[in-house]
Amino acid sequence: METVKVNASKEYDVIIGQNTVALLGKKIKSFFGDVNVCIVTDDNVAALHAEKAVKYLDEENLKHKTFVFPNGEKSKSPEVLFELLEFLASNHFSRKDVLVALGGGVTGDLTGLAAAMYMRGMHLVQIPTTLLAMVDSSVGGKTAVNLKAGKNLAGVFNQPELVLCDLQMLLTLSSEIFADGMAEVIKYGVIADKNLFETVKEGDIARNLEKIIARCVSIKSAIVNEDEFDTGKRQLLNFGHTLAHSIEKMSNFEIPHGKAVAMGMLLISEISWKNGFSSERCQDEIVDALLENNLPITCPYKTSELYYAAENDKKSSSGKISIIIPEKIGQCRIMNIALAEFKELLE
Ligand SMILES: NC(=O)c1ccc[n+]([C@@H]2O[C@H](COP(=O)([O-])OP(=O)(O)OC[C@H]3O[C@@H](n4cnc5c(N)ncnc54)[C@H](O)[C@@H]3O)[C@@H](O)[C@H]2O)c1
Structure with a gap:
């Protein structure tokens, strides 16, 4: 325990x-x-x-x-x-x-x-x-x-x-719903812990489940202790989530949160790399981790369509939005950009 x-x-x-x-x-x-x-x-x-x-x-x-x-x-x-x-x-x-x-x-x-x-x-x-x-x-x-x-x-x-x-x-739990949780575990790996990411990418879950859950909770606890009300560091936990929330909304909530997060993490990693925001290319490793854990690697919507659903997101205010950029596996940063720029990136 x-x-x-x-x-x-x-x-x-x-x-x-x-x-x-x-x-x-x-x-x-x-x-x-x-x-x-x-x-x-x-x-x-x-x-x-x-x-x-x-x-x-x-x-x-x-x-x-x-x-x-x-x-x-x-x-x-x-x-x-x-x-x-x-x-x-x-x-x-x-x-x-x-x-x-x-x-x-x-x-x-x-x-x-x-x-x-x-x-x-x-x-x-x-x-x-x-x-x-x-x-x-x-x-x-x-x-x-x-x-x-x-x-x-x-x-x-x-x-x-x-x-x-x-x-x-x-x-x-069905394996489908278990997989939704693995999307959040992969998120913790990308934002804060390369070793956790590697374990999950290798599919070594069942044997390590108690430790994996405890590690994710520890990462979350450390962030929440520092920024309970989500004005700074806590936003890192939203890696992949802006687009995920748009995907959920566009699917009329037929696509579950975890699968939407999987798609959102991959899309934002691709956008970050293409636009020179990331110092290392992360999307290939994220694809491997998602596939190993029965998560989707394609999104049924065009990224340009996702913008309109994202406009109402809580992470946007005064014409700006925070997006979480994967610098490399195990490290992310928060980037504030104008909504208009975000729209261009998605287009
Ligand atoms: N508050 C937060 O910080 C935070 C963080 C991440 C996600 N969320 C929210 O969490 C929600 C998604 O959570 P979820 O994926 O757990 O969805 P959920 O609560 O809808 O559960 C998914 C399905 O699993 C079933 N289920 C639950 N436990 C089961 C069990 N032990 N055995 C068999 N079936 C079981 C449920 O009946 C449901 O049909 C979203 O609304 C998302 O926005 C909140």
């Missing part, structure tokens, strides 16, 4: 290992006392893993309810968010109580926002059940729902008080 500490506006542990969900009831009781717990989960995860989480709450005699919503990105919406808030109110939850996000990034983002909003803030525990959520979305406190105009446009920073990454939960 590995524990990574996050020291942001809240300090908390990310505990990674086999059967870490067994800690749920004991940890909640020791942190918050005899509180009520609302497990928030999608219909897939509810059928597979909710019973196990409930068992560990029952063992500590903690009262609980479960809110279940339809799985998929389309549920990361203001409508489902408000259904959840109404559910909490009609079941008389108070601000001393706890929300447990049991699921992938959609569940974590939605639940994190609800936890910040309900009665101006209740406790939050994340139990990520996809690889993507373990290495990325459950840590760092970004929460959001999507608006019609774009991804993640309504949200707040809200750190959890505990994150339990239970490797056994990953056993029920």
